[in-house]
Each structure stands twice: as C-alpha cells, then as structure tokens.
Amino acid sequence: NAGVTQTPKFRILKIGQSMTLQCTQDMNHNYMYWYRQDPGMGLKLIYYSVGAGITDKGEVPNGYNVSRSTTEDFPLRLELAAPSQTSVYFCASSSRQGSPTNTGELFFGEGSRLTVL
Amino acid sequence: AQKVTQAQTEISVVEKEDVTLDCVYETRDTTYYLFWYKQPPSGELVFLIRRNSFDEQNEISGRYSWNFQKSTSSFNFTITASQVVDSAVYFCALSEARAAGNKLTFGGGTRVLVKP
Numbered sequence: 001n002a003g004v005t006q007t008p009k010f011r012i013l014k015i016g017q018s019m020t021l022q023c024t025q026d027m028n029h030n031y032m033y034w035y036r037q038d039p040g041m042g043l044k045l046i047y048y049s050v051g052a053g054i055t056d057k058g059e060v061p062n063g064y065n066v067s068r069s070t071t072e073d074f075p076l077r078l079e080l081a082a083p084s085q086t087s088v089y090f091c092a093s094s095s096r097q098g099s100p101t102n103t104g105e106l107f108f109g110e111g112s113r114l115t116v117l
Numbered sequence: 118a119q120k121v122t123q124a125q126t127e128i129s130v131v132e133k134e135d136v137t138l139d140c141v142y143e144t145r146d147t148t149y150y151l152f153w154y155k156q157p158p159s160g161e162l163v164f165l166i167r168r169n170s171f172d173e174q175n176e177i178s179g180r181y182s183w184n185f186q187k188s189t190s191s192f193n194f195t196i197t198a199s200q201v202v203d204s205a206v207y208f209c210a211l212s213e214a215r216a217a218g219n220k221l222t223f224g225g226g227t228r229v230l231v232k233p
Contacts, residue, residue, distance in 0.1 A: 031219050033218075033220065035223075041226070042121075042123075042225040043208070043221075043223040045220055045221075045222075048217075048218050048220055049218075050217055058220070104150045104167055104212055104219055105164050105167055106219065111160055
C-alpha cells in the first residue's frame with residue numbers, strides 16, 4: 001500500500017498565482033486533513049474532512065479551499081498565493097472513530113514544500 | 118479549546134545520555150488521546166505512541182518510555198541512552214474524543230540534537 005501520497009513535493013509560486021496540492025490515500029480512511037508547518041514550528045490544521053462531501057475549517061483556513069468528492073482524494077487549493085503561505089504542507093488520513101481499525105493515529109504524507117516569491 | 122505546550126525548543130545531548138521531553142496539555146474533554154510523533158531531518162512524520170486518557174500506565178518501548186500524569190496534565194517522553202539517530206524534532210499532540218474527526222492539536226515541537 002502507498003498510504004498517503006502528496007504531489008507535488010516541491011513548488012515555487014509567484015505572488016498571486018494559484019495552485020492545487022493533491023492528496024490521495026488508499027487505506028479507505030474516512031477522515032482526511034491538511035496541516036501546514038512553518039519553519040521551526042508545529043503543525044497547524046488548515047481543513048479537515050470526515051467523509052466524502054463533508055469538509056470543515058481548521059485553525060488556519062484563510063487563503064485555502066478544499067473539496068472531498070471521493071473517499072480517496074482531498075485536494076487543497078491556494079487561490080491567490082501570498083508569501084505568508086510559504087510552508088510545508090502535510091496531508092493526513094485516519095480511520096473513523098468507532099471503527100474496529102481506528103487507532104486515532106494520523107497517517108501522514110511526505111509533505112509538499114511550497115515557496116511563494 | 119485544547120492546547121499543547123512543549124516548553125523546550127531544543128535539547129542538545131551527547132550520545133548515551135538520557136533525554137526527557139516535556140509535554141503539557143489543556144483540554145476540557147474527559148476523554149482524549151495523546152500522541153508523540155518524530156520528525157527526522159528527512160521531514161516525514163513518524164508515529165511513536167498513542168495514549169488514552171483513561172490509561173495512566175507508563176509505557177516502555179525499547180529505549181523509549183512515556184510518563185503520563187493526569188494530575189499535572191503532562192505526557193513526558195524519555196529517550197534512554199540516546200543515539201545519533203535519535204536526532205529529530207519530536208511533537209506531542211492531543212485529540213479530543215468529542216471533537217469531530219480525530220483532529221490533532223500539536224505542540225510546537227522539541228528539537229533533539231544528539232552529538233557523537
């Protein structure tokens with residue numbers, strides 16, 4: 001199993017450009033997340049989803065959008081890139097609370113390093 | 118709202134020394150889960166342990182051990198006989214049972230540097 005796959009791994013954007021970070025998981029997890037990690041800092045939750053068609057804001061949602069049309073995919077959209085969005089972005093997934101396989105553990109992708117100049 | 122504090126931003130030790138990482142949390146939920154993740158220099162996040170709020174037993178896994186104390190809202194992590202490969206950033210995290218979606222709130226991380 002591939003687990004959680006993020007693309008691209010690296011990207012440089014100019015101010016005002018837009019882009020989509022792709023995330024897909026093959027573990028049939030209901031829950032998916034996007035976190036950002038600024039240099040020397042912890043992870044902050046941007047958006048999360050508890051199932052296809054259901055998304056909700058996390059701690060730092062401004063400047064981002066998400067969609068969840070399938071269980072597997074959870075893309076993150078940056079509409080007007082700003083230097084403050086320079087960060088490493090992590091996608092993660094976990095199984096549903098109450099499911100036999102739920103350990104509460106989040107499985108993370110390898111991260112996408114985004115630089116906005 | 119929940120909060121996780123890792124007061125130590127960086128710890129430097131010499132190989133074979135023990136190192137303890139502090140984690141203090143805040144939550145209003147009576148059922149919650151605490152985690153430790155490791156982020157080596159390569160950048161990925163590696164799950165180390167999950168602890169339920171109703172299980173205060175300490176845990177040992179090889180050179181790693183965890184001390185969970187509800188009375189002080191702490192979940193500290195000790196690496197015994199540290200090795201160079203332990204050099205990484207370690208994150209403590211909290212998930213509240215009644216919050217939707219297993220969301221984790223992370224502390225700011227503690228960077229551990231183990232010198233040979």
